Amino acid sequence: MLKLFERNTLNVADITDDTTAIDVRNLNLWFGNKHVLNDISMRIPKNKITALIGQSGCGKSTLVNCFNRLNDLYDGCKYEGEIVIGGKNINSKKVNVSRLRTQVGMVFQRPNPFPMSIYDNVCYGLRLQGVKTRRHLDDAVESALKDAALWDEVKDRLFESANALSGGQQQRLVIARALALKPEILLLDEPTSALDPLTTLFIEELMAVLKKRCTIVIVTHNMQQASRVSDYTAFFHQGRLIEYADSDSLFTMPDKKQTEDYITGRYG
Amino acid sequence: MNSLFSPAHRQSLVISLTAFFTSLLLIALVSVLVLISFRGGAYFWPEPIYDVTYKDAVGSEYGAINNTSDTNEADNGNKKPQTSIKDRKNRENKENRIFAQLYITDEAERIYQVHYADDQSPYGAQMQLAEADVINMELAHNSAEIKTIDGRFVLGQPQFLTTPDSRRQDLSHFADIQSRVTALSSQIEKIRSERLSPIHESLASLDGKGVNRNAPARKRLETQFERWQHDVIHFEQERDEYELRITFANAQEYSIRVSEIKSIDYVSQLSYFEKWQVVFNRVATFLTDSPKQANTSGGVFPALFGTVLMVFLMTIIVTPFGVLAAIYLSEYAPDTPFTTAIRISVSNMAGVPSIVYGVFGLGFFVYTLGGNIDAFFFADKLPAPTMGTPGVFWASLTMAILTLPVVIVATEEGLRRVPEGLKRGSYALGATKVETIVKTILPIASPGIMTGVILAIARAAGEVAPLMLVGAVKFAPTLPIDGEFPYLHLERQFMHLGVLIYDGAFHSSTDAKNSSMMFAACLLLLMVVFVLNVLAVILRTRLRKRYLQG
Numbered sequence: 142m143l144k145l146f147e148r149n150t151l152n153v154a155d156i157t158d159d160t161t162a163i164d165v166r167n168l169n170l171w172f173g174n175k176h177v178l179n180d181i182s183m184r185i186p187k188n189k190i191t192a193l194i195g196q197s198g199c200g201k202s203t204l205v206n207c208f209n210r211l212n213d214l215y216d217g218c219k220y221e222g223e224i225v226i227g228g229k230n231i232n233s234k235k236v237n238v239s240r241l242r243t244q245v246g247m248v249f250q251r252p253n254p255f256p257m258s259i260y261d262n263v264c265y266g267l268r269l270q271g272v273k274t275r276r277h278l279d280d281a282v283e284s285a286l287k288d289a290a291l292w293d294e295v296k297d298r299l300f301e302s303a304n305a306l307s308g309g310q311q312q313r314l315v316i317a318r319a320l321a322l323k324p325e326i327l328l329l330d331e332p333t334s335a336l337d338p339l340t341t342l343f344i345e346e347l348m349a350v351l352k353k354r355c356t357i358v359i360v361t362h363n364m365q366q367a368s369r370v371s372d373y374t375a376f377f378h379q380g381r382l383i384e385y386a387d388s389d390s391l392f393t394m395p396d397k398k399q400t401e402d403y404i405t406g407r408y409g
Numbered sequence: 410m411n412s413l414f415s416p417a418h419r420q421s422l423v424i425s426l427t428a429f430f431t432s433l434l435l436i437a438l439v440s441v442l443v444l445i446s447f448r449g450g451a452y453f454w455p456e457p458i459y460d461v462t463y464k465d466a467v468g469s470e471y472g473a474i475n476n477t478s479d480t481n482e483a484d485n486g487n488k489k490p491q492t493s494i495k496d497r498k499n500r501e502n503k504e505n506r507i508f509a510q511l512y513i514t515d516e517a518e519r520i521y522q523v524h525y526a527d528d529q530s531p532y533g534a535q536m537q538l539a540e541a542d543v544i545n546m547e548l549a550h551n552s553a554e555i556k557t558i559d560g561r562f563v564l565g566q567p568q569f570l571t572t573p574d575s576r577r578q579d580l581s582h583f584a585d586i587q588s589r590v591t592a593l594s595s596q597i598e599k600i601r602s603e604r605l606s607p608i609h610e611s612l613a614s615l616d617g618k619g620v621n622r623n624a625p626a627r628k629r630l631e632t633q634f635e636r637w638q639h640d641v642i643h644f645e646q647e648r649d650e651y652e653l654r655i656t657f658a659n660a661q662e663y664s665i666r667v668s669e670i671k672s673i674d675y676v677s678q679l680s681y682f683e684k685w686q687v688v689f690n691r692v693a694t695f696l697t698d699s700p701k702q703a704n705t706s707g708g709v710f711p712a713l714f715g716t717v718l719m720v721f722l723m724t725i726i727v728t729p730f731g732v733l734a735a736i737y738l739s740e741y742a743p744d745t746p747f748t749t750a751i752r753i754s755v756s757n758m759a760g761v762p763s764i765v766y767g768v769f770g771l772g773f774f775v776y777t778l779g780g781n782i783d784a785f786f787f788a789d790k791l792p793a794p795t796m797g798t799p800g801v802f803w804a805s806l807t808m809a810i811l812t813l814p815v816v817i818v819a820t821e822e823g824l825r826r827v828p829e830g831l832k833r834g835s836y837a838l839g840a841t842k843v844e845t846i847v848k849t850i851l852p853i854a855s856p857g858i859m860t861g862v863i864l865a866i867a868r869a870a871g872e873v874a875p876l877m878l879v880g881a882v883k884f885a886p887t888l889p890i891d892g893e894f895p896y897l898h899l900e901r902q903f904m905h906l907g908v909l910i911y912d913g914a915f916h917s918s919t920d921a922k923n924s925s926m927m928f929a930a931c932l933l934l935l936m937v938v939f940v941l942n943v944l945a946v947i948l949r950t951r952l953r954k955r956y957l958q959g
């Protein structure tokens with residue numbers, strides 16, 4: 142258990158181009174006239190878990206949604222600056238947003254399985270990509286469900302409705318759904334806030350395993366969770382990145398007073 | 410005052426008031442259902458025939474009031490035979506004896522509505538009869554309700570059958586003789602279709618070629634034609650000599666051609682079970698036969714068929730249009746004052762009187778669109794219009810426009826219910842907008858879409874006024890479907906249950922109390938709508954179970 146969460150992290154400043162999964166450069170974002178993200182620059186390292194923390198409404202979700210351009214769904218949203226993933230600026234108009242979203246998977250706060258069978262849920266993304274052969278789909282479903290540690294629980298009822306699963310199972314199904322596309326980056330927006338502590342632990346262990354295969358960005362309000370699972374932590378306040386460091390330093394000796402206040406629970 | 414109406418009192422007052430109005434509503438609903446099913450059902454029930462002797466009250470206010478051949482109608486409360494009132498017999502008045510079926514009695518004044526037959530009006534007539542005028546009344550065991558092919562009824566006592574060799578045959582040979590007559594009829598039909606019409610066509614083609622009147626080919630054909638024609642006449646004469654002799658209550662005789670008889674029901678001696686058999690047969694006839702006697706008898710098959718076809722076509726047209734429009738409005742259209750105006754006018758369109766749509770359909774679809782189609786594609790047939798005349802296609806299109814708002818509003822409602830999280834989940838997996846709509850939004854919105862379609866169907870099935878402008882008629886000689894290319898004739902006029910009922914309501918010259926096929930058609934329409942609704946509700950619950958988070 143302890144070993145699972147043992148870290149081997151560099152200083153934030155030492156993250157090189159090679160080890161960067163997401164490079165955010167001077168990102169500004171507005172919803173209408175509201176300046177929601179204010180000049181954010183940060184490098185999110187590959188195959189690590191990076192936690193985003195901060196008060197409600199500070200723009201964590203908005204930032205995460207920038208990584209797969211989900212903010213495009215909102216009419217009043219404008220943004221400036223660059224986000225480089227895999228050597229390309231994804232904020233460019235030329236980017237194929239659908240392809241980007243298959244490379245950057247996302248799990249939401251509330252489990253949102255589609256009202257279809259478990260099998261169809263996991264296949265959703267693959268079918269969109271034109272995968273039709275039954276054998277491919279079967280294999281992909283099995284491996285994705287195994288990766289999400291759900292296979293044993295559902296292998297006998299793959300064709301039953303996903304709505305019949307428990308909340309924790311649903312959340313793992315949603316993770317499996319994203320993993321089926323073999324994403325390079327997995328964005329988790331408060332994935333455990335609707336779950337009980339035991340299931341939460343379960344999903345945290347899952348993250349520790351998954352980080353070997355992809356970069357994970359997790360938004361959380363739970364300080365213990367952030368310090369437990371993440372390698373790096375970024376603290377936001379009112380749309381600004383206040384402090385970004387490896388989790389050990391950030392949680393033991395934060396640089397900024399604001400950060401310290403927040404993590405010790407003096408406000409927020 | 411306050412002590413009188415304590416909060417608890419006030420609450421119970423509100424409850425009883427609201428409950429009162431709810432129960433009023435329920436009563437209204439139930440009475441509609443009961444009336445329609447009772448009167449509609451009674452149309453099929455075999456009523457016993459009574460042998461009635463009454464004094465002809467000259468100058469009485471209850472004379473025979475009409476001569477239409479109306480059919481069965483019953484009122485459960487008055488089925489028991491009324492016994493004689495001999496003591497009131499008045500020798501000065503003439504006595505009449507009739508076979509009659511008794512219907513509603515005016516409870517207060519003791520007046521019967523009777524449907525009777527005698528030698529004066531063998532095919533039935535109606536009148537009102539005061540109980541005071543009845544001298545004697547008893548169940549006529551051996552009399553029967555004899556139904557003819559053309560939908561009329563005779564009430565009489567069958568005596569014997571006559572054959573061409575003018576011999577009497579016992580009634581027990583009826584089935585035998587009837588099959589002989591049928592054989593003759595089909596022989597005649599065969600000669601007509603296989604011999605006479607080809608010759609007729611050849612003659613017509615000779616005419617077309619301008620062949621001389623006295624050309625030998627023509628002469629030969631004409632003699633052939635005459636020979637076959639002669640055979641037909643011969644067979645017809647033979648067929649018509651098979652007759653059923655009946656007597657009326659006053660012992661007058663009357664003959665009916667066997668070829669005209671459809672069924673003979675000895676309604677006065679039927680057991681309960683046999684009555685149900687008769688009902689069953691009549692229902693079957695009602696559903697499969699075409700209307701007779703100006704929509705007062707026979708069946709409603711063409712109207713049922715027309716209604717279903719029209720509704721079906723309308724559904725095919727309105728569903729994609731409505732769903733696409735709703736998708737545009739709720740998923741694509743920007744939120745501008747203009748789209749808001751569109752939304753408001755769509756929901757208001759549902760309240761536009763239907764006759765307006767009828768006029769629009771007639772003016773735009775039939776005359777403008779249809780007229781132009783004729784001008785471009787069927788110019789050779791002009792001035793006889795092909796599409797430029799009311800027909801089932803224009804009717805379906807008009808009804809589609811009429812029901813479009815319903816479908817749009819219901820679909821929009823369904824689309825709005827799709828959880829935002831699911832849409833985002835779909836986009837996050839790389840789906841485009843179209844893919845998200847097709848694979849996630851539409852399935853989840855399908856119960857809402859179904860609701861809209863059902864409402865549209867129910868509305869279209871019951872609509873009358875606009876349909877009469879754009880293609881529904883009281884009587885259509887042909888169905889819109891037949892074996893002739895292109896099989897589905899969308900330009901033809903059609904019959905519709907609603908129009909039939911409307912026609913029936915105007916038509917029955919008796920008081921509406923004692924009416925007829927109108928109620929049966931009404932019951933059928935009610936059942937069609939009910940079945941459609943039940944089907945839709947089942948479908949909707951299944952979709953809902955499948956697609957909504959439980």
Ligand SMILES: Nc1ncnc2c1ncn2[C@@H]1O[C@H](COP(=O)(O)OP(=O)(O)OP(=O)(O)O)[C@@H](O)[C@H]1O
Binds near residue numbers: 172203
């Ligand atoms: N679609 C939107 N339209 C307009 N404003 C928005 C929209 N989404 C978010 N905002 C605003 O942007 C700011 C940041 O919101 P965001 O959801 O990123 O906060 P958050 O840090 O994720 O908060 P929480 O911890 O409560 O989830 C908030 O002030 C919010 O009101």
Ligand SMILES: [Mg+2]
Binds near residue numbers: 201
């Ligand atoms: Mg959030």
